[in-house]
Amino acid sequence: MPRHSITVTAYHADGTICPSEHRHTTGGSPLTEGWTGRKRFLATCSCKQWTSNPSSTKTYAAEQGRRHRSDQLPAKSAPPSKGPAVVRELLRCDAEE
Template sequence: MRYTAPLLNHHADGTLCPTDHRHTTTGKPRHADCPGRVYSSARCTCGVWEMTHPFKGYVNECRKRHLASHPRPEGASALRALLRLT
């Protein structure tokens, strides 16, 4: 099974910040209609790992480490996952 943990950005009121809104490294908006990123979060589809933190880079690094901790599929399923023939 392949697990994912999408990285999401949030405004101060808890609403999701659209992916097309760009920010500076400090979270200040570059989009006119965006109030700015206050925190980022990620949740793995395994159902065990979840993280929320003000620093997007920290959440992203922890997300990558968690995803790397899942065992990789073996055999024919691994080959299909690598080739992505659908």
Template sequence: MPFRAPLTNHHADGTLCPADHKHTSSAKPLHPDCPGRAYTQAICSCGGWDMKQFGKGYVNECRNRHLAAHTQGPKVLRNLLRLDGS
């Protein structure tokens, strides 16, 4: 089963900012009832990685790197396979 790390946006009070609350690139709300995005969070289903930052793009970039590392397998195993010539 592949690991997941969904992005979630949050208001300053910690409440979830719904997906229909659109924002400008600087996190200013475009929805009239939204106080604005304070931070974006991603938590991996592996249980060993999470990130919470203001920059949504940065969180997404780090999330993609982390998820890609899961598909590469453990470094020790990769090194053993190289020694065997496989």
């Protein structure tokens, strides 16, 4: 089973990738002179079969990636219960004896 690692990439309004060196506010507004700011974020998976919908926040894009990754995990079956039925079996008194 392939490992699913998620990468979130920021894009400028013109569609170019926003490098991490570009300083910005938490809302994505530019602090670096001469550029327009971050417009959207995309999360992509290393499986090459999934890409998120464009998001206006990095947090939401990352959440979409976490959901995709958790959907790819195999379903775990619940372990058998060791509750009251086991205790009753151990403490059982046969009336026939």
